[in-house]
Amino acid sequence: MGSRWTGIFWSFVFLAVPVLGVATFAVAPAFDIWLPKDVSSDGATIDSLFMFILILTGVVFVITEGLLFWFLWKYDAAKATGPATYVHGNHTLEVVWAVIPAGVLLFLAIYQMNTWANVKMRRPAMSPTLEVVGRQFEWRLRYPGRDGTLGTPDDLFLVNDLHVPVDEDILIQLKSMDVLHSFFLPNLRVKQDAVPGMKIPVWFKATQTGQFDIVCAELCGWGHYKMAGQITIESRKDFNAWLDSMYAKQEATQPEPAAVALAE
Amino acid sequence: MQLANCLTEIGRQASRLAFLLLCTLVLASVIGCGATPPAYFRPNMVESTKQRLNPEQERQVATVLLAMFGTPDHPVALAETGLNEAKLHLAAGPVRSDIVGRKNGLYREHCAHCHGITGDGLGPTAAFLNPYPRDYRPGVFKFKSTERADKPTQADLVRILHNGIAGTSMPSFALLSETKIEALAEYVKYLTIRGETELTLIRAFFELDDDAKGTLPETREFLVEETLTPIAAKWQAAPAAAIPVPPIPANIDLVASIAKGRELFYGDKANCVKCHGVTGLGDGQANDYDDWNKVIVEADKEIRSGTEQASQASTAGMSPEQLADHRLQLVWLEKFHQVLDGDALTPRTIPPRNLRQGIYRGGRRPLDLYYRIYAGINGAPMPAAKGTVPPEDIWHIVNYVRSLPYEFDGELGADRPMVAPNRF
Amino acid sequence: MAVGCVPQRVATPLADAEVAQKIRATLVSAASASGSTREAAASTGTGWGTLKGRFLFVGVSGAVRPLAVDKDTEVCSKGGMKLVDRSLLVDPATKGLANVVVFARKASRVKNASPSTTPVVFDQKQCEFLTPVLAARVGQPIDVHNSDPIGHNTNIAGSSFNQLVPSGQGTVYKPESETGMPTAVTCNIHPWMKAYAVFRKDGYVAVSGVDGTFTLADLPAGEIIELQVWHERSNGPNGALGLEKPDLKWTPKGRFQIQLQPDEVKDIGTLDVPASVIGT
Numbered sequence: 019m020g021s022r023w024t025g026i027f028w029s030f031v032f033l034a035v036p037v038l039g040v041a042t043f044a045v046a047p048a049f050d051i052w053l054p055k056d057v058s059s060d061g062a063t064i065d066s067l068f069m070f071i072l073i074l075t076g077v078v079f080v081i082t083e084g085l086l087f088w089f090l091w092k093y094d095a096a097k098a099t100g101p102a103t104y105v106h107g108n109h110t111l112e113v114v115w116a117v118i119p120a121g122v123l124l125f126l127a128i129y130q131m132n133t134w135a136n137v138k139m140r141r142p143a144m145s146p147t148l149e150v151v152g153r154q155f156e157w158r159l160r161y162p163g164r165d166g167t168l169g170t171p172d173d174l175f176l177v178n179d180l181h182v183p184v185d186e187d188i189l190i191q192l193k194s195m196d197v198l199h200s201f202f203l204p205n206l207r208v209k210q211d212a213v214p215g216m217k218i219p220v221w222f223k224a225t226q227t228g229q230f231d232i233v234c235a236e237l238c239g240w241g242h243y244k245m246a247g248q249i250t251i252e253s254r255k256d257f258n259a260w261l262d263s264m265y266a267k268q269e270a271t272q273p274e275p276a277a278v279a280l281a282e
Numbered sequence: 283m284q285l286a287n288c289l290t291e292i293g294r295q296a297s298r299l300a301f302l303l304l305c306t307l308v309l310a311s312v313i314g315c316g317a318t319p320p321a322y323f324r325p326n327m328v329e330s331t332k333q334r335l336n337p338e339q340e341r342q343v344a345t346v347l348l349a350m351f352g353t354p355d356h357p358v359a360l361a362e363t364g365l366n367e368a369k370l371h372l373a374a375g376p377v378r379s380d381i382v383g384r385k386n387g388l389y390r391e392h393c394a395h396c397h398g399i400t401g402d403g404l405g406p407t408a409a410f411l412n413p414y415p416r417d418y419r420p421g422v423f424k425f426k427s428t429e430r431a432d433k434p435t436q437a438d439l440v441r442i443l444h445n446g447i448a449g450t451s452m453p454s455f456a457l458l459s460e461t462k463i464e465a466l467a468e469y470v471k472y473l474t475i476r477g478e479t480e481l482t483l484i485r486a487f488f489e490l491d492d493d494a495k496g497t498l499p500e501t502r503e504f505l506v507e508e509t510l511t512p513i514a515a516k517w518q519a520a521p522a523a524a525i526p527v528p529p530i531p532a533n534i535d536l537v538a539s540i541a542k543g544r545e546l547f548y549g550d551k552a553n554c555v556k557c558h559g560v561t562g563l564g565d566g567q568a569n570d571y572d573d574w575n576k577v578i579v580e581a582d583k584e585i586r587s588g589t590e591q592a593s594q595a596s597t598a599g600m601s602p603e604q605l606a607d608h609r610l611q612l613v614w615l616e617k618f619h620q621v622l623d624g625d626a627l628t629p630r631t632i633p634p635r636n637l638r639q640g641i642y643r644g645g646r647r648p649l650d651l652y653y654r655i656y657a658g659i660n661g662a663p664m665p666a667a668k669g670t671v672p673p674e675d676i677w678h679i680v681n682y683v684r685s686l687p688y689e690f691d692g693e694l695g696a697d698r699p700m701v702a703p704n705r706f
Numbered sequence: 707m708a709v710g711c712v713p714q715r716v717a718t719p720l721a722d723a724e725v726a727q728k729i730r731a732t733l734v735s736a737a738s739a740s741g742s743t744r745e746a747a748a749s750t751g752t753g754w755g756t757l758k759g760r761f762l763f764v765g766v767s768g769a770v771r772p773l774a775v776d777k778d779t780e781v782c783s784k785g786g787m788k789l790v791d792r793s794l795l796v797d798p799a800t801k802g803l804a805n806v807v808v809f810a811r812k813a814s815r816v817k818n819a820s821p822s823t824t825p826v827v828f829d830q831k832q833c834e835f836l837t838p839v840l841a842a843r844v845g846q847p848i849d850v851h852n853s854d855p856i857g858h859n860t861n862i863a864g865s866s867f868n869q870l871v872p873s874g875q876g877t878v879y880k881p882e883s884e885t886g887m888p889t890a891v892t893c894n895i896h897p898w899m900k901a902y903a904v905f906r907k908d909g910y911v912a913v914s915g916v917d918g919t920f921t922l923a924d925l926p927a928g929e930i931i932e933l934q935v936w937h938e939r940s941n942g943p944n945g946a947l948g949l950e951k952p953d954l955k956w957t958p959k960g961r962f963q964i965q966l967q968p969d970e971v972k973d974i975g976t977l978d979v980p981a982s983v984i985g986t
Contacts (some may be wrong), residue, residue, distance in 0.1 A: 287717065322720075324715070324718075325718050327715075327716055327718065331716075333943065333944075334943055334946065337718075337719050338719075339721040340719055341720075341721065341722065342716055344718070344720065344721035344722075345721040345722045345725050345726045345729065346720065346726075346729060347721070348721040348723065348726035348732060349725075349726040349727070349728075349729035349730040349732065350729075350730070358730070359735060360734065361734075369781060427936065430867075430868065431865070431866030431867070431868045450953060479815070485886070488886075488943055488944055489886065491932075492957045492959055492961060499728050499733070500732070502732055502733050502735075505729075505733060506733055550856055550857040550872060550873050551857065551870070551872040552857075552870065553856075553857035553858075553859070553870060553872075553895060556777070556778075556857070556895045557894070567777065567895075569897055570894055570897050573863075584985075586986075587985040587986040588941065588985065590986050591982075591986060617716065620716050621716050624714055624716055625715055625716065625717035642794070650710075656867050658869075660866055662869075663861070663868075663894035664894075665859035665861065665868045665869055665870045665894060666868060666869045667869075667870055668869065669869060669877050670869065670870045670871070670872055670875070670877065671870070
């Protein structure tokens with residue numbers, strides 16, 4: 019049977035779960051293990067949805083775990099020596115705790131619909147800013163060039179080095195050359211699987227300049243872990259200048275003088 | 283009394299937990315973490331078996347290479363190689379941080395899994411790739427700005443690292459810093475020079491006089507001045523061997539140039555369609571090999587013919603000497619067969635490039651296409667147009683080739699189906 | 707399963723670390739002990755001699771194999787002509803073995819200091835190289851010619867010379883370094899086309915003719931000259947032809963030695979090449 023300290027010990031072990039659980043979320047931002055910096059126009063809504071769900075589920079979590087601790091403590095076999103009572107169940111209670119979560123779920127589904135539609139359904143009416151093709155293990159990019167049409171001889175071909183202008187709607191045509199990949203821009207809260215055979219539109223609007231990561235979020239082979247790229251968000255002027263300089267490099271008919279660095 | 287009970291109980295339960303944790307840890311370490319042996323350079327077994335080196339001779343080559351080039355963890359660059367040892371140290375060895383927090387072991391982190399620790403193109407992932415990763419040891423590079431026979435310049439190697447090679451598994455390392463890319467390029471040169479020296483040393487055994495003991499001289503004169511210096515000199519001479527590129531005519535009429543280029547492409551001066559096909563799909567032929575695969579194909583042929591002959595030879599009428607030779611031959615054939623199994627990849631033919639896809643391995647600039655047409659591709663069947671096709675005409679062909687992915691099917695006629703034999 | 711799926715690689719002897727240390731010490735020091743493989747032959751004489759001989763094939767040479775000609779057949783198979791494998795050419799009448807290469811490994815002196823400026827012609831017609839084995843001196847111009855109505859390219863392995871040769875034209879090539887043993891010459895447009903090329907600094911190289919005879923003229927007299935013998939189909943290392951000729955000190959590496967008197971024409975007679983040294 020064990021002494022009464024057994025019960026106390028194990029109750030506190032289980033209490034550690036909600037305590038540590040909440041503690042890690044509380045200190046995470048201080049250790050920079052939290053949501054990446056958001057630089058997109060839809061990011062605030064998405065993050066607030068995330069926080070809402072986190073808090074809601076967090077509260078329920080703490081309550082449930084707390085109850086678990088309470089029952090472990092109160093009904094410790096060493097102390098509660100009385101006979102067990104058979105309870106037929108409480109119908110009202112069961113209805114309550116089925117209906118309330120269902121209602122919360124329904125509320126969440128409706129509450130987030132608009133954000134989902136913004137991100138996945140309301141495509142901006144524009145021609146693609148560029149085409150991104152996922153390939154083991156890199157992101158191949160194709161900008162349409164001056165004529166604005168993809169698939170013409172003035173296209174600009176690049177790898178892994180994505181540039182977009184700030185404060186403008188960006189539409190990306192996402193394809194895959196071989197297997198499933200997932201185009202993930204953490205700082206823009208954009209994630210879309212690249213499916214071979216499909217041309218999937220992805221759009222966003224960046225609100226701040228800077229350099230951020232592109233990562234692959236769908237296991238695509240042995241190099242999946244290093245299938246990373248870089249997205250540079252810059253002013254329209256800088257973006258145009260960059261496009262021009264990259265296009266000039268692509269059309270080079272003379273070798274570069276030795277002093278010119280290879281990086282743009 | 284209460285306190286004593288409390289503490290004992292906590293102690294008992296806590297120790298149960300601790301014991302469980304300890305067991306898990308021990309199990310994990312026993313299964314998971316064996317000590318890895320230090321990395322070592324693999325000898326060029328195909329060449330040394332082909333040249334019939336005995337174990338003593340193989341050992342001598344390995345020892346000399348150890349003296350001249352060091353190990354994968356501790357590279358050595360003699361002054362004659364012209365290599366920068368500091369850059370080599372950044373790239374060599376296991377992945378680790380050095381005293382100032384810089385990441386070392388770049389080659390092993392980024393390159394070794396395909397190109398192998400020895401730079402022999404036999405890394406663990408190599409067998410799954412098409413095309414195979416480059417084997418640096420023969421010292422032949424395909425995509426460069428120098429004449430066909432010459433080595434690539436530093437800028438050529440950096441460009442490949444920076445852009446990757448489109449249509450192959452060679453990725454772009456544009457996100458690495460300049461310092462790291464240069465360190466990797468230096469290490470590639472180091473592995474190449476080492477590989478070329480190894481090949482020269484192995485072949486030198488055949489060149490020895492028959493009365494020599496069958497060992498190479500281990501003198502500075504032979505090893506450095508006769509063997510290493512000519513190899514390193516070719517690398518140092520690379521920038522001087524740059525292909526001259528006359529400027530493209532200033533007001534060139536693109537449509538006329540493309541038409542002229544098409545004429546040349548189909549003509550018998552440049553003979554492009556003979557290999558690239560009348561559709562430009564690369565279906566002109568399918569049975570040639572690049573230099574790296576050719577070595578294996580020829581070794582295979584040698585083994586096969588040797589085995590056939592050995593099995594046909596009747597041992598009945600043989601003298602003791604002949605019998606001994608016959609047995610040695612059988613042993614050698616068996617060894618060569620095993621070497622091709624473990625130290626070589628299944629040979630593949632090299633299809634001519636499908637020019638309709640717009641994927642250009644050596645780079646898509648008009649300049650890159652000019653280099654490929656002018657000097658051909660070293661190591662591959664693509665011949666040089668230099669001396670046969672004048673420079674302005676090469677520019678016309680370049681313009682035509684660049685227009686190929688955008689040419690409509692209708693222009694070629696309905697009787698020529700656009701069927702690509704393979705993707706790349 | 708843990709051991710299974712990776713092909714086992716052949717074990718090789720490990721390097722000797724101590725010896726390597728010593729070697730490295732000599733390499734980085736400025737002092738150089740003498741000793742190389744390229745010791746010049748000591749010159750001990752004057753005058754020039756000539757070497758002659760004849761290779762005869764002994765045994766059954768097997769059926770002639772046709773080549774797979776699958777391209778440009780209107781030129782390459784013109785008039786129903788079939789191209790055949792020329793790797794073992796035995797004259798049916800005399801049994802002479804053609805295209806055996808004999809060259810001097812090192813000679814202390816050369817009769818003509820610089821190579822001749824008249825180009826050697828290396829032509830191709832009806833999708834076949836007309837010269838099965840091209841022998842030339844380093845620095846001597848070679849007119850790589852194309853007498854076909856279609857274009858070819860000529861690829862000399864190891865030299866990195868691989869150039870287009872348009873129909874009716876030629877391109878001049880000057881080898882800059884000597885080949886060790888003869889190297890393959892192919893056409894990538896018509897992959898069945900094959901020939902061999904050997905370039906030597908001193909130019910002392912001969913190729914046996916249809917009847918198996920060869921002549922090496924103007925060899926330096928008064929010194930021991932070691933000659934290397936090669937045949938395309940030989941079983942020996944790198945194609946070396948090892949024959950049973952103890953009087954010439956013929957080695958398994960396909961080498962024999964002679965010494966000539968001034969103005970001597972030495973005929974080493976018939977050299978029997980048994981079918982056993984020729985591969986399939």
